[in-house]
Amino acid sequence: MEVPAERVEPKVEAAYRALGERVSLPGFRKGRVPRALLEQRFRGQVREDVIRALIPESYLEALRETHLEPLGDPRVEEVSFAEGEPLRYRAVVDVKPPLAVKDYSGVPVSRKEVTVTDEEVEALLQQLRERAAEYVPMEGWPALKEDLVILDYQGT
Template sequence: MKTEFIDVNDTRKNLVVEIPSTVVDAEIDKVARDYSRAARVPGFRPGKVPAKVVRQRFRDQILHDVAHGLIPRAVDEALRERGVEPVDTPDIKDVVVEEGQPLKFTATFETVPAIEPGDYASLTLRRQEVRVEDAAVEEALERLRERAARFEPVVDRGIERGDSVQLDLTRTAIAPVETAESLIVIPGEPVPRPAPREQTDTHSNVTVDIGAPANPPGFDEELSGMT
């Protein structure tokens, strides 16, 4: 196989390839045999179509398959031998493939440019001074203390703000009945309001922080002092 690398510019390269006719003809024979086994031609039984008929009837398809089989392998081999690594998929053009003739094509691709580091050894850097305020240190330490804190039972006093309390929580919501069947309208009389109904859900072993902003109004006051 003949190959030639042409530098279009610092990064763009052309690879001109010529694959010998012997390799091309051997690939044509292989592809033609595959077509002969699968071809359906009137007047011939499946798998019994003569090779000459297959080559004539499916000439363009066979040459297309031959090119698609040989070109990628040739490009990979040429790039490995030269130690070239494209940064994109090579663009294949100018393909010439005929029985009894060499397969010729050109592959165009981009490569990584050569980079000169320059005189980096003379560069100087100034370390930026970082000042940490005492308040930021205390805030970080407090977060660490909270994450590492252990819960200790309290037995000598009631619940206070800042305590974490474990309890069973039942939540009750009042919702009106909005079904049409629940209303009886009498002409001339006020339309009755639907009777309210309760919706409850219960949660066990819930941990609540007394004084947390998310607590509903009056929640902390109701629990404060309890034991």
């Protein structure tokens, strides 16, 4: 993929401008460091910032143009970038394969007959009732067989 130099340069300018506003070097007030000095000291950082900003932006744009459906994040390889030049890189990604549905009207389908008894239905309903049950405190009543009982005791 290639990002034209006309799109790269404004990002480079913006990165140096933002860096110049927050960097203070000895002998210069904050925000007053000359661009040449910023380039000398922070070229690598600016390069990384520009690459980090432009690759996702151009990758998403390429996906929109090609109508590809990726199955994950891309693996970015072979990044080549120098000031005044286009940004070039290669994005490797797995894509969703095209799926063509063929005529399936002649495919035989067998249906299995299932019988359900009233006892099975009642057992399933009872399981659902027990799973959705809410326990509320009931003091002063004798505990029944299915009740949940919480005891506090001390041994001596």
